[in-house]
Amino acid sequence: MKALCLLISMFAFSSSAYSSSLFNVDESLSTVSFASIKLQYVVEPAVINKVTGNIDENGDFIFNLPLSELNTGIPIRNERLNTLFFDSKSFPQIQVKGKVDMDILKADKAILQKNIPFSVEIFGTKNNVKALVNIVKVGDNIAISSAKPVIISASNYLIPATHLTKLAETVGGIAISNTVPVSFSLVLNK
Numbered sequence: 001m002k003a004l005c006l007l008i009s010m011f012a013f014s015s016s017a018y019s020s021s022l023f024n025v026d027e028s029l030s031t032v033s034f035a036s037i038k039l040q041y042v043v044e045p046a047v048i049n050k051v052t053g054n055i056d057e058n059g060d061f062i063f064n065l066p067l068s069e070l071n072t073g074i075p076i077r078n079e080r081l082n083t084l085f086f087d088s089k090s091f092p093q094i095q096v097k098g099k100v101d102m103d104i105l106k107a108d109k110a111i112l113q114k115n116i117p118f119s120v121e122i123f124g125t126k127n128n129v130k131a132l133v134n135i136v137k138v139g140d141n142i143a144i145s146s147a148k149p150v151i152i153s154a155s156n157y158l159i160p161a162t163h164l165t166k167l168a169e170t171v172g173g174i175a176i177s178n179t180v181p182v183s184f185s186l187v188l189n190k
Helices: 002-018 075-085 102-106 161-169
Strands: 021-025 031-038 042-048 052-056 060-066 093-099 109-122 125-138 141-146 150-153 179-189
Touching: 042 075, 075 161, 102 109, 102 125, 125 150
Parallel strands: none
Antiparallel strands: 021 052, 021 179, 031 042, 031 179, 052 060, 060 093, 093 109, 109 125, 125 141, 141 179, 150 179
């Protein structure tokens, strides 16, 4: 029995060492932003701060966007988006997963623009997305930013239309688009 426990411990240690992070998100410098649109022309920006995550030795990345850090500049709007639209009590974060080319990670310096496929999980539903991103790597630092906004539709993530209706009711029934442009700026360090 002791031998089995030792073997399991060794496997757990070796697998965690194998998948340890190579670069970690600097949450003080990393943000994801989007803009909701109501009445077809009123744009209301929002940002999600304190993004966490990493890129491991295989180039696999995972980024977590805590909805508790959503900031529109108006506290009541933050609360309504979290409770009425995102249901952040049940789904507290948005998760992004994908892979970066190892050549970029191994290079001492790299400046490029590239289409990167990744998955986005919102409201418990995962979809594949592709984004044109700018990548700048200098030594132990990487900056990754969107070259153009990624368009995200709530209906693709099975967020019920009633959530948007309830949100619209709080502002007098004004129509709010279920599609938003999303941009991101991430800084990672070794």
